[in-house]
Amino acid sequence: MSEQQYVVLVPVKPPAIGKSRLVGLDPDVRRELAEAFAQDAVVACLEASLVGAVLVVTDDAHFSRALTALGAAAIPDGVSDDLNGSLRQAAAEAGRRWPGLVPVAMCADLPALRSADLDATLARVDPSRPWFVPDADGVGTTLYVAALDEFDPRFGPGSREEHLDTGARQLTGVPASVRQDVDNLADLRAASALGLGRRTAALAADLV
Numbered sequence: 001m002s003e004q005q006y007v008v009l010v011p012v013k014p015p016a017i018g019k020s021r022l023v024g025l026d027p028d029v030r031r032e033l034a035e036a037f038a039q040d041a042v043v044a045c046l047e048a049s050l051v052g053a054v055l056v057v058t059d060d061a062h063f064s065r066a067l068t069a070l071g072a073a074a075i076p077d078g079v080s081d082d083l084n085g086s087l088r089q090a091a092a093e094a095g096r097r098w099p100g101l102v103p104v105a106m107c108a109d110l111p112a113l114r115s116a117d118l119d120a121t122l123a124r125v126d127p128s129r130p131w132f133v134p135d136a137d138g139v140g141t142t143l144y145v146a147a148l149d150e151f152d153p154r155f156g157p158g159s160r161e162e163h164l165d166t167g168a169r170q171l172t173g174v175p176a177s178v179r180q181d182v183d184n185l186a187d188l189r190a191a192s193a194l195g196l197g198r199r200t201a202a203l204a205a206d207l208v
């Protein structure tokens with residue numbers, strides 16, 4: 001089993017404008033849910049034994065303070081409206097702060113994420129080449145790992161295919177909690193069936 005340690009880069013679109021596909025909700029409830037997803041995902045990362053640091057990337061300065069209070073570090077987006085550009089800059093910054101840690105980009109909308117499942121996933125990665133984990137639908141990506149000199153994430157619509165096109169390898173057999181991103185209420189129900197993190201569970205009780 002690999003004992004390589006990782007720094008997880010967690011991009012968070014400002015919660016007031018993120019998770020727009022959670023339709024039909026009061027805007028304040030949608031924002032609180034988006035915040036809870038990120039907080040639960042960050043806590044799960046911080047509690048994973050193969051995670052040496054968590055670096056949140058967000059332009060929401062107020063919310064970033066809530067995440068640093070949990071134990072994460074935080075920086076603003078390096079490039080406006082360019083998720084992958086901001087992740088590349090975050091990986092470079094992580095390389096300066098934690099030169100021994102391999103960067104992992106992970107979506108923040110994983111409210112069912114379990115630390116043990118993240119550890120089991122990272123333990124199977126060969127950090128000498130790029131890897132990714134497809135999302136539960138098999139269309140997108142929840143997690144991308146590559147050494148800094150090869151770090152070239154392609155998050156966005158259809159990112160599973162995009163990552164395969166770069167030559168990154170798909171990790172199969174990954175636990176559901178690492179793959180269940182939440183874009184809509186059906187996803188939230190699926191995540192709820194897996195077991196939600198504490199903050200999301202408190203909000204979702206009335207919604208699923």
Ligand SMILES: Nc1nc2c(ncn2[C@@H]2O[C@H](COP(=O)(O)OP(=O)(O)OP(=O)(O)O)[C@@H](O)[C@H]2O)c(=O)[nH]1
Pocket residue numbers: 010011012013014017018019020021022057058059077080081082083086106107108109183
């Ligand atoms: N820092 C940062 N994070 C982003 C940006 N765009 C997306 N993200 C984050 O990247 C991850 C995957 O994005 P999506 O699943 O599309 O999330 P979203 O943009 O909030 O959701 P939609 O409004 O439904 O597209 C989530 O953790 C988002 O918060 C961006 O421009 N900057």
Ligand SMILES: C[C@H](OP(=O)(O)O)C(=O)O
Pocket residue numbers: 135139140141142154155156157158159160181183
């Ligand atoms: C960021 C993107 O998430 P989606 O918006 O497709 O859920 C992806 O899966 O690469």
